[in-house]
Amino acid sequence: MAKMEREIRLDAAAARLKAAGLRPTRQRLELARLLFAAHDRHVTAESLAEEGARAGVKVSLATVYNTLHQFQAAGLLRQVVVDASRTYFDTNVGDHQHFFLENEGLLIDIPGEEISISGVPAAPLGMSVDRVDVVVRVRRQ
């Protein structure tokens, strides 16, 4: 007998959490289900909380913040800093960069293979490169 789409997603979410060593609580499962429904989503705590509310998921804002940070620590999400006023989390943790639409506060992925950066000088003494972020800021018109 066929499983409902929602159940399949919850199973997948449970597997992800298990792999990350996070207890599969109701809230984490529901948030994971929302987050990983598509593989290149860009959310803020606020937007995810709102999305959850619309979907009838009962989760406090504090838990959304906690969960986003835990998922990030577990490598399921990546934080993207492009705007001084809000923090974005990206469900695509692979090698890629971003367009940032400054007018609408929207992020769009640029596949890692497309962009190439050369001539990055060596990191200062005693430091090692953690990541190279490229943000292409675009605006309407």
Added chain:
Amino acid sequence: MAKMEREIRLDAAAARLKAAGLRPTRQRLELARLLFAAHDRHVTAESLAEEGARAGVKVSLATVYNTLHQFQAAGLLRQVVVDASRTYFDTNVGDHQHFFLENEGLLIDIPGEEISISGVPAAPLGMSVDRVDVVVRVRRQ
């Protein structure tokens, strides 16, 4: 008779403000003098206010914020977004990129000629590229 270093800097600051169409008030002059003492400084509102306080300049925090934004609008400063929790302003408005030392929250310039980025896809329809920011995140060890 030779002018004091401080006076020379204030004159230079006055010239900058005049060119930018900003009234040369005491606060703006003093902040400009501090900011443009070196040509590649990275400050936050907080750090600049503190620096001013140490230097005996009497300026409110609100004015520091106002001034930083006005200088930015006038093209004397550039805002750099690297850290979700604070906003940096850079006195170097030329073409360049940054190292960001994540441990100490410090920025170091990378000259624009050193780095080259290729393969940036065309901006989404109806959008134009405003700027391409590269942040090389490094950490100790």
Added chain:
DNA sequence: CAACGCGCTTAGAACAATTCTAATCTATGA
């Protein structure tokens, strides 16, 4: 030179995003 007006500065309040707190709940392993 006096007076005016507009822009500037200010302290403190307000705000928004995020984190903390401490009480309550729940998944899990014995």
Added chain:
DNA sequence: TCATAGATTAGAATTGTTCTAAGCGCGTTG
């Protein structure tokens, strides 16, 4: 089933930034 470590929660607290409204001062005009 029970105990417990860990998770969730509402609401308070914190932090960085912006707003507000009152007073000040720079440059101009009469």
